[in-house]
Amino acid sequence: MTQDFYPFKEIDKKWQDRWEKQGLFTMDPDSLKKKYYCLMMFPYPSSALHVGHGRNYIIGDVVARYKIMRKFNVLAPMGWDAFGLPAENAAIKSGIHPKISTLSNIKTMKRQLRSWGVGYDWERELTSCLPDYYKWTQWIFLQLYKKGLAYKKKASVNWCPSCQTVLANEQVINGECERCSAQVEARNLEQWFLKITDYAQRLLDDLQILKDWPERVKTMQENWIGRSEGVEINFKVADSDINLTCFTTRVDTIFGATYMVLAAEHPLVEDLIKGSGKEAEIKKFITEVKKDSAIDRAASDIDKKGIFTCRFVVNPVNNRKIPLWIANYVVMEYGTGAVMAVPAHDQRDFEFARKYKLPIEVVIDNPREPLDAKDMKEAYIENGVMVNSGQFNSLSNTDAMQKIACYMEKEGIGKRKAHYKLRDWLISRQRYWGAPIPIVYCDRCGMQPVDEGDLPVLLPEKVKFSAKGGSSSGGKPCTESPLKHIKSFINAKCPKCNNKAKREIDTMDTFVDSSWYFLRYLSPKDDKRPFDKALVNKWLPVDQYIGGVEHAILHLMYSRFIIKVLHDMGHVNFNEPFARLFTQGMIVKDGAKMSKSKGNTVSPDALIAKYGSDTVRFYTLFIGPPEKDAEWNDRGAEGAWRFLNRVWRLVAEGSRLKAEGSDRSEDATRSLKRKTHFTIKKVTEDIEGEFHFNTALSAIMELVNEIYSYMGLYPSVFSLQLKEAIETTVILLAPFVPHIAEEMWVRLGNKTSIFEIEWPGYKEDALAQDRVTMAVQINGKVRTKIEVDSAASEDEIKKTVFENETVNKWTNGNPPRKCIIVKGRLVNLVV
């Protein structure tokens, strides 16, 4: 006989076709069932998927299928985050138009998703680079513009010389472009921003609502928003009308401020140094700092340097005149760009003061060991007792912090304020493959938004991608948007006066596209509105969002922001887009993230051809807890293959025995029933809980092992309990390995799809045991085991223990000093 492997080739295809035909994943808008919106982050259409990508979709598919079996009305849509640089860069190299390569990639990925057996409601597919979608991305922009939340300003921005575009702060990692790792430069450019900073506090506060988000993601957003509380203090510049405002979180140290520092970029610097006599020297210094800062501020430990402005400011609490400096360690982007320096209690100020021989004055003393400014090796930043601080002396500094703030507010010297690290979101890109920003510039009326009725502003298709030669030659990206040279695009009419005007040539960051796509899935073909308000209010927030942790800050915060804006404008009635978030870990190979450039990707295609879709799914889910990174090992996939065949043979055997079903009651049968119900409980809890599919699958494997032992004990007996065990195995496997489960279900004599039946519940009384094994410890070490009635009283247990030979050997028959009994688990004797 030839070895019977299960015929995955036919089975996979058969059921994939069937699900599509039956519309298993088609959401029914009229259903009365409870809704469940299960969303996976839509992918960027790169050339092909590897098994690491698969993890995301397979996890989502398990959840969707489980919820279908739980009789929810499930919405599981899919789309394509299809604008972006890689396609354009490919076009520069190969000459293939981004639209063509993107749409062709989408085709490949769709085939791959299907081959994993991952199901979606494809009727709702959306593609962000097509006009029927980006029309509404432009609409979103116009809403923000209307509210004053989209604005253009000249600012020092991050410029990637290799990608030839500006980047958002969130896209700069250690001073490098997150995409190409080129060193980012600072450039002063006029750019479009979205005013996410207006929402900083709400984005921070509402993290608390997000109970079902991973703590680490919330922490990352918290850090990124970077709120700190302090006081803004006004310092008057001596012999001048100029006031300088500085921000401090340590107002308790104000009496120890011995100088003040401005950032080189501070707008008042020029006025202040006028007539100082050292103007040229100071200007030279400023130019130097600005040049350095672009490159080195990302690298942490650059030398502190500064220059005296020849000016003094007055400390408002004691009217003392202190020198005003400019230094490279103060940045304009945070706070007010002006800092009161307290060298005794701030390490940076301390280093600077030592270098430039500026005075150091202790105002918070160490209660254990009094400080002496002359001997200090570093700043004292701990808590302590106020000294040299006028009426606040001898208070604890934490008390003083409150009292000084109150005093300042009363006297009008300062004001309590919170500052944030979060910067506005820079959304313009000087590249072609993105949604055009719907703005025109009219000589007469100035900057004007395009009328909503005139959307979309179409992205022209015929363009030159590279700087030299025609569209097909390889080369470097143009130094300006390719759109600049397309007359038919550039020339527009002013929406206000109908005269000639020029279009904005920047396109939008792709993160704008992805910040609202989950709304569009509810009415993807609607050409009248971006989304259907009623439907969206019914279906959102998303019940379960699944994606990579790399989006913890970017995409997830931008989406939260956009939803809050839409909420405030009355377009939606919910405040947060994603109720529950799951971030899966990466799959690594040879210790490194899978990537084409490292050549360590594993393609699912070959594996699926060899073992079928379910084997790849099983191994991907079994590899480890899905929120953690995991190492891929082809051998492990073989184990999954072996197991599925093992179940396949079990079902074949089961259906052969079927006719003789009888109710039996010997120990092994009762134990099988217990195991069956225990497994239902375990698998259900693992799915409902933290998605620990690895342990759910181990539990099913244990059940299968027990079924095999049982069949070894009673060959050719088909008890009702065995029938139940086999059927349960198949049902529990269905969300994980749907093709083989469907097929086995049919072969067990069932007529309907396994996804039409209801997920089983377990019977509490089936879990009960008559006899239990208890470990017996002597002084905390397990020495033997006893078996007792599960209802046995403590006295009965003790009796059994003291009759035990091994116990007597260890106790020499002496009574124990103490005897701890944990029912059903163990006995510990202390002797």
Add this chain to the structure above:
RNA sequence: GCCGAAGUGGCGGAACUGGCAUACGCGCCGGUCUCAAAAACCGGUGGUCGCAAGGCCGUGUGGGUUCGACUCCCACCUUCGGCACCA
């Protein structure tokens, strides 16, 4: 420096609320079947001492709490992720 996660066999990993450490799988070893191999099935598999019964050690390190600690507390080491002259 700050914030967060983690450290368990040869490997991926499991362990409820403080209660039998290493479930499940991979690998390896032995056996059954076979002319043989593959597949499958059965059994073994933390280290160490011992012929054996059995003993001792063992969840990053060092302490502590407890009848009992992978789990709780204190101090530290290492790895990974995020933030960072942020005032």
